[in-house]
Amino acid sequence: MNPGGRGGDDPARRGPLARLTARRVREARATGGRVRELTAVLAALLLLTVSAGCSPGPQPLVVHAAASLTDVLPRIGSRFSAEHGGVELVYDFGGSSSLAERIRQGSPGDVFVSASEPVMESLAGTGLVEQPVVVAGNVLQIATPPRNPAAVDTLDDFTRAELRLVACDPSVPCGAAAEQLFTTAGVEPRLDSLEGDVRAVLTKVAADEADAGLVYRTDVLAAAGRVEGVDVPGAEAASTRYPAAVVTTGERTEEARELVAYLLTPPAQQLLAGAGFRAP
Known part of the structure; x- marks a missing residue:
């Protein structure tokens, strides 16, 4: 089974991953779509649960982040919370392209950390995120x-x-x-x-x-x-670079800006380095 690339209709001009057979591509993307849909549903249920709670307190800070940040970002978030009045953070991890599409479709969110600069730039071009800053790298x-x-x-x-x-x-x-x-x-x-x-x-x-x-x-x-x-x-x-940005449709803009800035502080960068990420 030969994988394929993404360029044009001529198979000879496609990249190697995109030369996967049409059947396998459909199967792979259908499976990925189901996973992404399930993740989106779970995230929506979590947000609805928080919104429906009895406490009239502030809504949590919602962070959409690339799947490769699953282990380290909550650790950074815990430090951020401890230094910022105990603000609650809720995470939605997944593929950067899928996360960006959720933001386009109006999914609640305050911060987006992508593993793709082009994906982030596309969102910035629509005004859905503020000016992004690169916070880490990977290979x-x-x-x-x-x-x-x-x-x-x-x-x-x-x-x-x-x-x-x-x-x-x-x-x-x-x-x-x-x-x-x-x-x-x-x-x-x-x-x-x-x-x-x-x-x-x-x-x-x-x-x-x-x-x-x-x-x-x-x-x-x-x-x-x-x-x-x-x-x-x-x-x-x-190599991959990770831009972070404030989502302009979010409800906690100031805290979101503080979190994006915090990702570049020595404590956050130390945690990222310990997890194997490169400096931005």
Whole structure:
């Protein structure tokens, strides 16, 4: 199963991830769509629960954030809350493109932290977010089950037909970065699935449902003991930067601005570095 890229109708001109067969693309995107829909429903239910509470207190600060921030951002939020009067934060993690679409559709939110500068720039162009600032960086690694039983050591191993191999869909930042890596290396990967966000790839590898997958270095560190990481030559050329911005339709603009600024403070940057993120 050959993956594919995103350019034009001529298969020969498409990137390697986008050359996945039409059937597999439909299956992968349908699955990703269901996951994104479920996440959106759960987030909406959480917000409704908070809104319906008996307390007349202020609404929580709602943060939409890239899935690769799932482990570290709540830790930063806890410090921020302790230093800002105990403000409550609610998180909605997922693929950056899906999160941006929720914001466009009017999903409640105060802060957006994306793993894609183009996605953020698109929102900024519509006036839905204030001026973004880059708060962190990341690079891809190959994730394998412990002890790497299939001996996946390079991108070339992603052409081995006997292996179960996964990556993110090119429509999300981790997939766009993976596509760039494969294209630069001249590798035509044989992928079994394209996932809707990086944590879905990590989950498959950690559950031994895949022999290898491309995820961020931070995800490998977060899953220490459940996966191993293999450095990818040239990964720096496809590095990811994380812009953060205040959502202009949010209800807690001042607190949102304070949180975005806090992400660049030494305490927050120390936590990000400890999780494997690069400095902005």
